Amino acid sequence: KNKGVIFDLDGVLVDTAKFHFLAWQKLANDLGFDITETQNEQLKGVSRVKSLEKILEWGDVKLSQDQFMEQMAMKNDNYLAYICSMTKKDILPGVGTVIDYLSENSIPFALGSASKNARIILEKTDLIQRFDAVVDGNDVSKAKPNPEVFLIAAEKINIPSENCIVFEDSVAGVQAANIANMTSIGIGEKSTLHEAHYVFKDFTEIDKDFIIKLINN
Ligand code: G6P
Numbered sequence: 038k039n040k041g042v043i044f045d046l047d048g049v050l051v052d053t054a055k056f057h058f059l060a061w062q063k064l065a066n067d068l069g070f071d072i073t074e075t076q077n078e079q080l081k082g083v084s085r086v087k088s089l090e091k092i093l094e095w096g097d098v099k100l101s102q103d104q105f106m107e108q109m110a111m112k113n114d115n116y117l118a119y120i121c122s123m124t125k126k127d128i129l130p131g132v133g134t135v136i137d138y139l140s141e142n143s144i145p146f147a148l149g150s151a152s153k154n155a156r157i158i159l160e161k162t163d164l165i166q167r168f169d170a171v172v173d174g175n176d177v178s179k180a181k182p183n184p185e186v187f188l189i190a191a192e193k194i195n196i197p198s199e200n201c202i203v204f205e206d207s208v209a210g211v212q213a214a215n216i217a218n219m220t221s222i223g224i225g226e227k228s229t230l231h232e233a234h235y236v237f238k239d240f241t242e243i244d245k246d247f248i249i250k251l252i253n254n
């Protein structure tokens with residue numbers, strides 16, 4: 038019924054959210070402080086620049102423009118070291134079943150991620166050719182919770198916003214989907230993602246009937 042699906046990447050299709058956390062934590066540690074898992078929830082879905090700004094604020098550290106750029110580059114090198122060995126085995130459980138179902142039923146689906154590394158990860162996991170559109174951190178200027186990334190994705194798959202279903206693991210991403218008038222499905226903890234229309238721990242918890250209902254709604 039003219040529905041479309043938009044997937045976030047990190048923490049939704051692959052478990053890279055933990056690698057982002059480890060790399061940010063190392064950066065903080067090197068600057069003499071630590072970040073908690075709770076603080077990390079506020080970094081999920083947020084662009085690289087915005088994330089570093091937040092972290093520096095938490096640690097009360099001020100950097101020059103050059104130092105800022107240097108820290109960003111080091112964080113990314115660290116992160117890339119984690120993801121370089123990824124394969125299709127790293128696609129999270131249950132994801133394959135859902136995207137197979139969408140393909141079989143000709144429901145278009147897009148990626149809507151803040152990450153500038155999204156394409157590398159989709160290539161490594163053999164997912165790239167399955168997407169009808171990929172919108173990532175290189176295509177947007179406004180970070181989630183701004184809905185820009187999802188609005189561009191909806192446009193690319195040619196589906197009206199209100200007919201789009203978004204899978205997100207971040208608070209900022211759920212907010213972005215809601216602002217875009219889309220149906221938001223949180224992947225993670227209900228307590229953290231309470232603003233989402235539905236929340237599941239992971240894709241193995243989503244049964245076919247739920248997807249069918251969502252698509253035909
Ligand atoms: C996603 C992740 C964030 C990450 C951001 C930028 O939104 O949830 O943790 O910081 O992308 O990713 P990048 O790979 O461009 O540094």
Ligand code: MG
Pocket residue numbers: 045046047048049054081082205206207210
């Ligand atoms: Mg995410």
